[in-house]
Amino acid sequence: MAADSLTFSIATFVAIIAIVNPLGATTFFVALTKGYDPRLKRRVVDKAVLAATLTLALFAFVGNYIFAFFGTSIPAFRIAGGALLFSVAYSMLQGERPKSQLTLQDRTEALEKEVVGVVPLGIPMLAGPGAITTVMVLMADASAPFDLIKVLIIIASVLVTMGVTFGLLRNADRIFRRMGRMGVYAFTRIMGLVLAAIAVQFIILGVQGAIVLYFT
DSSP: OHHHHHHHHHHHHHHHHHHHOHHHHHHHHHHHTTTOOHHHHHHHHHHHHHHHHHHHHHHHHHHHHHHHHHTOOHHHHHHHHHHHHHHHHHHHHTTOOOGGGSOOOOHHHHHHHHGGGIIIIIIIIISOHHHHHHHHHHHHHHHTTBOHHHHHHHHHHHHHHHHHHHHHHHTHHHHHGGGHHHHHHHHHHHHHHHHHHHHHHHHHHHHHHHHHHHHO
């Protein structure tokens, strides 16, 4: 029994941290918050981690009911998340900043800039369709029949993953400080290309899922 729980714990944690990909989110965060002051960056990190944690916890317990209530599905969520990420990636490839970064004015605009912590950093970068699907599938496995130990392991894995993500995001500038201005500029373009590929992959998986769900 203890061996089974340990195996499930390791498999669950690896699955969640791999799909959330905190290091990838850290690189995205550096490019997305270029020009933000340290205090504003900390608020963005707080909002991103909180939004992702609450989203994963919510969908773990009631995800299937939410989709059923609104008449939507995981494939639809994948396509929407992919389209959102692609718009951000396109701006980065053009050397532009996302709309929430266009100006550096006062506190009022700072509040608007904090929103990037929720969208797109918290959702769908951290708590994206893949992560949501993963926790929903794991929770379904732990609920049939109901296994409290497995449920607690899933929640603990989400929390540990978000703790790791929080630590990496808070130290993102230190991690990338040695890159220099030109390095960050080049890195922003590269990340834009990578994000565009991720976005297209989200859309492809969404379309494939929709075909299976609605046309077969």
